[in-house]
Amino acid sequence: xxxxxxxxxxxxxxxxxxxxxxxxxxxxxxxxxxxxxxxxxxxxxxxxxxxxxxxxxxxxxxxxxxxxxxxxxxxxxxxxxxxxxxxxxxxxxxxxxxxxxxxxxxxxxxxxxxxxxxxxxxxxxxxxxxxxxxxxxxxxxxxxxxxxxxxxxxxxxxxxxxxxxxxxxxxxxxxxxxxxxxxxxxxxxxxxxxxxxxxxxxxxxxxxxxxxxxxxxxxxxxxxxx
Ligand code: CTP
Ligand code: CA
Numbered sequence: 422x423x424x425x426x427x428x429x430x431x432x433x434x435x436x437x438x439x440x441x442x443x444x445x446x447x448x449x450x451x452x453x454x455x456x457x458x459x460x461x462x463x464x465x466x467x468x469x470x471x472x473x474x475x476x477x478x479x480x481x482x483x484x485x486x487x488x489x490x491x492x493x494x495x496x497x498x499x500x501x502x503x504x505x506x507x508x509x510x511x512x513x514x515x516x517x518x519x520x521x522x523x524x525x526x527x528x529x530x531x532x533x534x535x536x537x538x539x540x541x542x543x544x545x546x547x548x549x550x551x552x553x554x555x556x557x558x559x560x561x562x563x564x565x566x567x568x569x570x571x572x573x574x575x576x577x578x579x580x581x582x583x584x585x586x587x588x589x590x591x592x593x594x595x596x597x598x599x600x601x602x603x604x605x606x607x608x609x610x611x612x613x614x615x616x617x618x619x620x621x622x623x624x625x626x627x628x629x630x631x632x633x634x635x636x637x638x639x640x641x642x643x644x645x646x647x
Contacts, residue, residue: 428471428472428473429472429473430472430473430640430644431469431472431473431474431515431636431640432472432473432474433473434473434474434475434514434515435474435475435476435477435512435513435514435515436466436469436474436475436476436477436513436514436515436516436517437476437477437479437506437509437510437513437515437516437517438462438465438466438469438476438477438478438479438516438517438518438519439462439478439479439480439502439506439517439518439519439520439522439552440459440461440462440463440465440466440478440479440480440481440483440519440520441457441458441459441462441463441480441481441482441483441485441520441521442454442455442456442457442459442481442482442520442521442522442523443481443496443497443498443499443501443502443520443521443522443523443549444481444482444497444498444523445498445499445523445525445526445527445549446497446498446526446527446530447527447530447531447535447544448530448531448532448533448534448535449531449532449533449534450534451534451535453523453525453526453527453546454482454523455521455523455604456521456604457481457520457521457604458483458484458485458604459480459481459483459485460485460607460628461519461569461609461628461631461632462478462480462517462519462520463478463480463483463485463488464628464629464631464632465517465519465632465635465636466478466488466491467488467489467491467629467632468629468632468633468636469515469636470488470489470490470491471490472636472640474515475492476488476490476491476492477491477492477494477509477513478491478492478493478494479494479496479502479505479506479509479520480493480494480495480496480520481495481496481497481502481520481521482495482497494509498523498526499522499523499526499549499550499552500526500549500550502520502522502552503550503552503555506552506556507555510556510559510560510564513564514563514564514565515564515565515567515639516556516560516564516565516566516567517567517635518552518553518556518566518567518568518569519569519593521571521604522549522551522552523549524548524549525546525547525548525549526546526547526549527544527545527546527547528545528546528547529545551587553566553568553587553589554586554587554588556587557586557587557588557589558588560588565590565591565639565643566587566588566589566590566591567589567590567591567592567593567635567639568583568584568587568589568591568592568593569592569593569594569595570583570592570593570594570595571595571597571604572594572595572596572597573596573597573598574598576594576595576596576612577594577612577614577620579594580592580594580612580614581614581618584614584615584616589616590615590616590643591613591614591615591616591638591639592613592614593611593612593613593631593635594611594612594613594614595609595610595611595612596610601625602625607627607628608625608626608627608628609625609626609627609628609631610623610624610625611623611631613635613638615642621638
């Protein structure tokens with residue numbers, strides 16, 4: 422069934438979105454990164470702005486242009502993303518964490534380019550803070566916190582576990598091993614899972630369509646628009 426959303430449904434609301442992958446420096450010329458393009462987060466930011474929200478998009482490196490009407494804050498690594506998110510979340514009504522944050526960063530960043538002197542090179546990695554989990558602890562009752570989960574197995578089990586562990590209202594779960602889902606493509610096959618355990622299976626759709634649908638669900642569920 423289709424819900425009607427007025428195109429100003431998010432007026433006077435602040436929406437904070439994170440997008441793209443973080444990159445973690447190894448030395449001045451190298452980094453650890455991931456395959457996230459930023460398409461999902463940028464699509465959400467664009468749609469939220471079209472619905473009248475004041476939108477702040479905190480993004481890792483991405484070739485995508487700044488969506489119109491959105492404040493774009495570019496960062497590189499997870500620690501910088503955390504810092505900007507913690508600066509911006511307090512007055513946000515809706516926080517959507519679509520970013521693929523690197524779970525680990527090199528323990529030290531070499532000052533000079535590493536030379537290929539060793540036959541085997543061991544990189545020591547340190548766990549990054551979980552930004553979403555921190556937000557889950559900090560959030561106020563009226564703030565809506567939405568996470569993403571990309572899995573290659575046991576999608577629902579892991580996604581439900583993340584809802585609990587990170588105190589989320591909703592998670593958008595993707596099986597990235599399916600054709601037509603995942604990184605750097607224009608479509609997704611997602612499941613939306615709510616705090617109460619309810620699951621909605623969505624068809625394969627474009628990331629723009631999925632962005633509309635996610636915002637539509639939030640508006641209808643939490644702002645009682647019908
Ligand atoms: N996330 C985050 N900070 C991190 C890691 C993840 O804010 N350091 C957020 C992501 O933006 C996403 C959600 O947590 O919204 C789930 O990310 P995911 O990588 O699926 O889960 P992890 O908790 O990192 O667990 P794992 O990678 O082991 O599955
Ligand atoms: Ca992770």
